[in-house]
Amino acid sequence: MNASTEPANGQVVIGLNAVIVAIIEEQPKVLVVQHTSETLTAQHETLTERTALPHNNRHEALPFGPFYPLKHRTLESGLRSWVEEQTDHEIGYVEQLYTFGNEGRDPREEAAGARLVSVGYLALVQDTAPTAIENAVWQDWYRFFPWEDWRDGPPTILESDIIPALRKWIEQAENNIEQKDRYERTCITFGLDDTPWNDELVLERYELLYEASLVAERQDSLDKGDISNQHGTAMALDHRRILATAIGRLRGKIKYRPVVFELMPPTFTLLQLQKVVEALSGSLLHKQNFRRLIEKKGLVEATGKIETQTGGRPANQFRFRREVLMERQTLGI
Amino acid sequence: MNASTEPANGQVVIGLNAVIVAIIEEQPKVLVVQHTSETLTAQHETLTERTALPHNNRHEALPFGPFYPLKHRTLESGLRSWVEEQTDHEIGYVEQLYTFGNEGRDPREEAAGARLVSVGYLALVQDTAPTAIENAVWQDWYRFFPWEDWRDGPPTILESDIIPALRKWIEQAENNIEQKDRYERTCITFGLDDTPWNDELVLERYELLYEASLVAERQDSLDKGDISNQHGTAMALDHRRILATAIGRLRGKIKYRPVVFELMPPTFTLLQLQKVVEALSGSLLHKQNFRRLIEKKGLVEATGKIETQTGGRPANQFRFRREVLMERQTLGI
DNA sequence: ACCACTTATACTAATATTGAGCATAATGTG
DNA sequence: CACATTATGCTCAATATTAGTATAAGTGGT
Structure with missing residues (x-):
């Protein structure tokens, strides 16, 4: 056993699991890695394969990136670097979800006498171009729930x-x-x-x-x-649990912090914003009250431009006032 | 270099930092380890010493427990076991705060080519008997803030x-x-x-x-x-930052989840409850509105017993209705 | 030009929640 | 018994929320 590649007894390896969320055509999507066969591409890190692939080798998994202590200054910078590198998306918002250190999460690691500790992250992206992550596709998250x-x-x-x-x-x-x-x-x-x-x-x-x-x-x-x-x-391993954590956290968060805007394009109409909130929370909102709420919070300002592709009366286009970001603003719904 | 004791290049060691909170005489207290001299007791793990002691060896630190992958089934059970073992307090509530993987957090670890990743936890305890943790004392948290x-x-x-x-x-x-x-x-x-x-x-x-x-x-x-x-x-290292995270999180949480009760004795008067909330949030509340709020939420029920040591009219004693715990109850203040 | 249809946006009434305070009740103390 | 002290019941105005109605401004079809 070589100590530099094979972890010694009682040691720990850290992995970063990312729930990468985007809105595509008003549906909430999450980036998942699909494995349809035993064939593994050699390009991935050993760790990636170990974690992304479940025992029966059939389930979808959350994308996974290794944490390199020598390369990454912090856990979050490690996550940002591999996500941005592999997806070419700029990440607007990253939030640490939870650190799982469950025994038996990865039997192969266990067999080698090491423990895999995975730090789950929620990342919100706007742009949804195809990614460089192997076999990664955007899936409607309600497919899992x-x-x-x-x-x-x-x-x-x-x-x-x-x-x-x-x-x-x-x-x-x-x-x-x-x-x-x-x-x-x-x-x-x-x-x-x-x-x-x-x-x-x-x-x-x-x-x-x-x-x-x-x-x-x-x-x-x-x-x-x-x-x-x-x-x-x-999903593979406990990935559906991590995804559930992410959805619950995001649903809670949009009620008191202006994180929705991280999923929006630079300008948007109020109805587009409402549809995104509805997609995330999984429920419908009262239109007039929603716009009153949004306008009262002062999180948003009209650009003066007009969106004509509404199917009805043209709508004002708005922009998020990023200046007020730090304030603990309430975006209650 | 022996791989089983000295971490190899690029490896990771996990530590559990606990912000252990209790209310003593209506003041918010946190358990801190004090080191007044270079003299180290030999009873602690190498890791404990490394982390609890800052470079200049003078600051107070949060208690620290190692995570043993072979012994602990999960991170949280690792935390619970060492806290309960060393403090003899029953922990009512444990919440994972954040996982810090900052470079340079512990220079000695860095020198050995390893990274210390610390998982911060918030623990609420009711009982405040003296602890078995070396040099640990309860400190008013406002001493640090x-x-x-x-x-x-x-x-x-x-x-x-x-x-x-x-x-x-x-x-x-x-x-x-x-x-x-x-x-x-x-x-x-x-x-x-x-x-x-x-x-x-x-x-x-x-x-x-x-x-x-x-x-x-x-x-x-x-x-x-x-x-x-x-x-x-x-405080030592970034412990004051972890403590700040804990206080902020707790202040946010008491507004929408009934966690205060984890700090209360089995029965209490409404004023006692109010004083505890005030101690945590650092601000005063309107008495009549507070009791109206509490009673409306139905989180509490009168025991029928009466507290006569109030200094005025005797007060009803209440008990937390633990049955409703899971519900996302609002205890807005 | 007029119609049906769609979406945007202004405005309103009913109801609930919140913030601040008054009034009264029940205890202990000099 | 006056008085300080805390508990507890209740009111009232300000504010927020919910659930609408009404109207405006576009589209495409005839």
Whole structure:
């Protein structure tokens, strides 16, 4: 065993996982790496292959970049450098999400006696040109979480499928206390029985489904092949959990910080802005109130130019007033 | 060089830094390790010593625990186990703050060709018995950030000292653009010229002072010995930055999640609860509105018992309804 | 030119929330 | 018993939010 390539016992290797988000045609997209065969290109780092590829070698994964202690001054600069290098996109906004150090996250690393610690990042980009990342494509994020999109009313999969399965899971609890606990958590996360739906609980919902063995990532989930796409497309390792963290965080953040603008082109109409917010939050907004809110916050100013391709009356084009960025502005929705 | 003890080139070592918060006599306290001499006790891990001790060996530091990949299943369980072991306190709440991978954070690690990555955690404890951590004591957190405590009105140090120094720094900008930038950021963070004070910008304020060479941690800060205690007590390495992150995060969090209760005893009066919130946010609240808010949220229920040591009319004792914990409850203040 | 259709934008009424304060209740103390 | 002290109930105005109606300004078709 060579110490410089193969980690010694009890050591740690750091990887950077990026949830790279963009809006394409008013849909929320996330950059995912797809692997359709065992064939691996040799260009990637050993680490990249190890993490991006799940055991069964079939799932989509979040793009992954290694952290080189000797090359990168900080973790964030490491992330920025490899993302910008590989995607040619300028990153408007980067936020550290969470650092996962879970045992068993990557069995191959474990076997070598090392632990893979992955730092998850959320990156927002405006430009969506094709990337240089191997096999990377933009995917609608609701493909992985179909129950999170309420823009066309309550998702059918909820009533027809998930809620019944969860009720069954509640019934199957070992004892009364456990049953009550399951019921209450389901109420809160999935808005059962009059409890209102909370768009920020993306991670909590995913984890409840995981606990109830209703997602394919769970090893003991029933009829795996079937469930894999039924309850959203599965991802490699715990990448769907990281994505859920990102979506929940972003949904929370747009309510009190002006991060939406990082996803917008330089100028935009108020309806375009609204559609983006709706795409992220997965719900519809009242148009007149939305524009009143936006205008009151003073985050935006008219450019004087007019957008005529609206399909109706032409709209004013606005620009984000980047000057006020630092202030803890509320963009409540 | 032995690969199993001495990290090889380009490798990474992970440390867990904990901001452990408790309320003692209505003051916000944080557990800090004090080192008054060069003498090191042999009981600590090499890593602990390396990180807890600054170069000049004089500053206070946040307690530090190593992450053992072979022993700890997750990062959080690693943190919980060493904190609970060393403090004998039960941790009510743990939140990951941020993962710092800054170059030059620990020169000794760097010299050995390794990078220290530290994961910062915020931990809230109720019980405040003496701890088993070497030299650890509870310190009022406003000792490190005297400008953050507005409970007795605007802190004198601000008007008398910090604001003038910042104005001077703004004046000294190289050009007009830089000057305007400095002025705007100072307005936003320190509430200059009518801009309202924002209690959450703890980190941003500290970093502005750092940039203006007004804190002792900055190597080129003017007359170091003097400034060290004038603008708050300095800490080792970037620990004051981690503490600022923790305070800002906690101040933000109590506004929309019921985390205060993790710092409360099992039963408490509404005034006690208010005092704790005030201690954390560093500002005073309107009493009647506070209780109206708390009661409306339904996070709390009367126990029926009565507290008679109030100094006036006896008060009802309340208990936190832990059942509603998961719900994204708003405890707006 | 006129129509149907689409989107933009102004304005309004009803309701809820918030901020500030008054009034009263219940205790201990000199 | 006056008085200081804290608890708690209640009001009132200012402000914000929700859910509309009404009107403006374009498009394309006939």
